[in-house]
Amino acid sequence: MDVRRLRILRELADRGSVTAVAEALSFTPSAVSQQLKTLSREAGIALTVPDGRGLRLTEAGAAVVAGAEDVLTALGRLDETVAGLRGRPEGTVRVVLFPSAARLLLPGLLRRGAGHDGLHLACRDDDLRPDEVPAAAADADVVVTHHDERLDPFTGGRLHVRPLLREPLDVALPPGHPLAARADVHLTDLVDEAWIGVGVGWPVDDVLRSLGLVTGTTPRIAQRINDFAVTEELVASGYGVALLPRYSTDHRNDARIALRPLAGVKAARLVRAVTRPDVAERPAVRLVLDLLADEADAVRTRHGDG
Template identity: 60%
Template sequence: MDVRRLRLLRELADRGTVTAVAKAMSYTPSAVSQQIRALQAEVGVTLTEPSGRGLRLTDAGRMLAARADEVLAALDRAQAELDAYRSTPRGTVRVALFPSGSLLLLPGLLRRMAAVEHVALECRDVDMVPSEVPALAADFDVVVAHRDDRAQPFDEERLEITPLLREPLDVALPLGHRLAGEQRVELTELVDEPWVSVGVGFPVDDVLRSLAIRTGTRPKVVQRINDFRVIEALVADGFGVALLPRYTADNPRLVLRPLADVRAGRNVEAVSRRGAAERPAVRLVLDVLLEEAARVAG
């Protein structure tokens, strides 16, 4: 049933004449009559009958007008709630983060958002490569992703990108390593070292491979582990060296040293579907992520 026609029927029950309804609703009387007839055709029951020069409701018409009150009230409540969604943050925001991004940003995000009423976060860590991010953005409101400095940016025609921070990548060495006392380390000084890296295609490994191309070295990768905490433990126990993100690594048995004359880092970005940030709750989450990223990089 057409809601506008239900509203006209309700008005007819309240105002008594087609002319009065037309005046109140800014219709012509013939348009009101036409819409009432169309409603009768929709429901397949006679809703009005002649009364002198006008119309009056049948028993079925009076019943439907009474039920129309319930329908219109429910629609008004729904509209009020939608208006609230447009103007104030509320509802559930689904967030996917790459695992070390979760370590970096998620505790602060949850802490800041805990004070916000009417907004719930559903967060999930996802071991993602950049090519998987567009598909994830279809399933989540916000995807916190990372990519190599030299990687192609995400498609801004389909996605909205909010840069959060650039995290430098340092060489992680065990305590007592021959280069641990240096302020900076040349990649060529590590040619003979065993490397512990992440899976092929993940941003940190992309950085290592691109640096190898630039310097003409060929790092000997002996283990591939995606969990940075495990990589830290392996390096600390002397099983190799690694590139690790500066703000995330915190093993006290490691020494982090920047690479000399080479810019190595990963870009951490919040990716969302086009238009998703128009929803106040999503916009708020993006703003809070920016605040937390500024604190981390601070």
């Protein structure tokens, strides 16, 4: 089977539609469909079937995509060998980080990357739901994402996952709130509070709903804001309480916001760097993953968790 067509099949698996694949690869939708039909003939079995006006993978198609990862990863290792002969990792690595990870990790990543001649980092921030990460990893080289530690959305094995941080989620309280005098806070202490939550389906919403089930409480969501910087302002102004990440929240030593651990339950988000397996074999990408891990270690050390 043709490797280029295998790449197109993988793009369909990650992007979900022929139109999205065509836009990403600068093909026409009909050209993408034709390439996939040819690949099915090469394989001797239907890899896609019509789905409305588009195509979707068959079970055989999904199995071929899983096997294709081994082929594409092997090609990535070949690139690594060639780069090793050149003597150093080089090239542009495209990195996407969700906004609070960018606040926490990006300055240090750029500082560390500046010490490597030939490496160029092209970074942007984008907050993604876990189900959006595979498509993002098709466009970027590294996607820094986060999710509830009780769930693992990347169990299929088609993505390379590098753990970076377990960041505790604390209760954020307005200055002068009566519970701010405590060392920690139980969710049952907050049943009458207005919560500043995030959009349904986003990682911290998953955590809050999970904690509600564990404690038997039903948090009252007053506002849903995905930008933690805005949430910080609302909490600081007394418009509610929130779950906010311990390391990346600008609480200014409790002068702006009081952060208190949750009593009796563990609440945290896992921060992870996700790449396609073949991309992870590129020397420059491996270097960036190492630099991200080093910066994450430095964050833990700064916060006394090293």
